[in-house]
Amino acid sequence: MALPTYRGFSTENYLGSKTFLVTNQELVKRDLLNHIYTIPGERVHLPEFGTRIPLLAFEPLDQKTLAIIKEDLKKVFDYDPRVKLIDMAINALPDNSAIAVFVDLLYVELNVSETLHLEFPTGA
Secondary structure, three states: OOOOOOOOEOOOHHHHHHOOEEHHHHHHHHHHHHHHHHOOOOOOOOOOOOOOOHHHOOOOOOOHHHHHHHHHHHHHHHHHEEEEEEEEEEEEEEEOOEEEEEEEEEEEEOOEEEEEEEEEEEOO
16 A cells, blocks of 8 residues: 555544544645635734635625635635646525535646535625
């Protein structure tokens, strides 16, 4: 069995797996989500790190909100050299008061592609 390329830890699924160890694709995905859900200014010495997405929970479901999400997500994927953004589709879900995002990513060193599904609530 080959050693993992990336190793880290997460407490998110500890009860299900009884381990804090997270490797490779799951670690990169967890890091991306942490970056997405960090508000700019929360990270010490990196005031530009993070996105405005957590602040959009009560914003109207309009083109401006969709543009902010697209811009911030592109910034996150460009920031992390472990992934390459292949394609991104953003869909407004007015019935659910949410925005669904489908992101096709390439995990560069792992040479694995994946579609990441994200959903953000809004105030529609």
